[in-house]
Amino acid sequence: MKAKAAKESLAIQTKVVLPHETNSLGKLFGGALLAWMDEIAAVSAHRHAKRVVVTASINHVSFGEPIDLGAIVTLEAKVSRAYSSSMEVIIDVFVEDRITGARHQSNQAIYTFVAVDQNGAPIHVPELIPETEEEHKRFLAALRRRQLALVLAGKMKPDDATELKSIFKI
């Protein structure tokens, strides 16, 4: 299976925050943002694997700041590392200033997707090649996040999480 560059998995979506997606303070519901992130991350994982993908875990979400009703929100998702059947996808969320057009990052999330066959069984995905400095950083750090997710899910013994242990070793 031919390895693929990280940039091939880039998926971008722009949304406007509508009234039914906000709370009584006029701020975007966290659950609505999670659903948007899940959708764009699935597109990104699909672009890498070209197979059906399912969400295996949400490893990290930061709701850095509230997002207002009417805000223009752009989500950018890219696969940061691929393993045997699973892929880590990082979603960066940006809010655009309605007057100046300048944008700043408001949120970030990290999801794991697994490529599956027609019976829902995991299948192999291509290796991922990081190219930019940021892609390399994310690729390296992904292994720690994978081990943490698997330990928390009870799928890896803490003793086998060598990357995690190396952080805490004195």
Ligand SMILES: CC(C)(COP(=O)(O)OP(=O)(O)OC[C@H]1O[C@@H](n2cnc3c(N)ncnc32)[C@H](O)[C@@H]1OP(=O)(O)O)[C@@H](O)C(=O)NCCC(=O)NCCS
């Ligand atoms: C995700 C799923 C396909 C994994 O299947 P499984 O039989 O448990 O498979 P395995 O334990 O062999 O793991 C397969 C891969 O998933 C990864 N994985 C499984 N659980 C994980 C978790 N909690 N976090 C991160 N990765 C996970 C494994 O590390 C493995 O990756 P690798 O092949 O790259 O090494 C299966 O649990 C599933 O279908 N879950 C429901 C998915 C779904 O419906 N999501 C939508 C929300 S309800």
